[in-house]
Amino acid sequence: MAAPHLLIVEARFYDHIADALLEGARAALDEAGATYEVVTVPGALEIPGAIGFALIGADEGGKEYDGFVALGCVIRGETYHFDIVANESCRAIMDLSVNEGIAVGNGILTVETEEQALVRSAKGEKNKGGSAAETALTMIALRERLGG
Numbered sequence: 001m002a003a004p005h006l007l008i009v010e011a012r013f014y015d016h017i018a019d020a021l022l023e024g025a026r027a028a029l030d031e032a033g034a035t036y037e038v039v040t041v042p043g044a045l046e047i048p049g050a051i052g053f054a055l056i057g058a059d060e061g062g063k064e065y066d067g068f069v070a071l072g073c074v075i076r077g078e079t080y081h082f083d084i085v086a087n088e089s090c091r092a093i094m095d096l097s098v099n100e101g102i103a104v105g106n107g108i109l110t111v112e113t114e115e116q117a118l119v120r121s122a123k124g125e126k127n128k129g130g131s132a133a134e135t136a137l138t139m140i141a142l143r144e145r146l147g148g
């Protein structure tokens with residue numbers, strides 16, 4: 001198989017967290033010899049839509065991607081909006097994965113505090129961006145094997 005080509009969709013609601021997640025994801029994909037592009041959306045709720053745009057583009061003869069990495073950070077505030085953003089972005093990504101048969105790694109942090117986000121985004125700590133990239137690569141290989 002040629003080197004997989006992925007699309008990283010990052011939500012830059014918190015720039016410093018996004019930077020850390022992206023650093024981890026880039027390092028993982030570089031290590032694997034994969035190629036990738038990065039697009040940015042305002043928040044986690046827009047990530048599924050961006051993936052959908054890419055799928056439409058591919059169907060219309062545009063660029064094709066072997067897989068996707070979703071990166072973002074949702075930090076609980078005072079209202080129910082956290083639950084909407086966290087749950088619906090994840091649900092939509094899951095729906096795309098199942099319904100469209102795409103390989104995707106979900107690196108959207110859903111946390112209570114910024115400290116929790118800092119620990120989970122840092123490449124040298126929990127490195128959730130790198131983990132999401134590795135998950136996407138694993139699912140690409142599985143899709144290749146199963147003929148998805």
Ligand SMILES: Nc1c(NC[C@H](O)[C@H](O)[C@H](O)CO)[nH]c(=O)[nH]c1=O
Binds near residue numbers: 013043044045076085
């Ligand atoms: N509170 C967070 C958001 N909220 C914004 C939404 O994701 C969306 O952009 C808005 O509702 C307009 O559609 N997004 C995050 O990524 N992280 C948050 O903590």
Ligand SMILES: CC(=O)[C@@H](O)COP(=O)(O)O
Binds near residue numbers: 076077080081
């Ligand atoms: C997760 C969010 O949307 C959050 O930033 C919103 O904060 P709040 O619930 O205090 O409006």
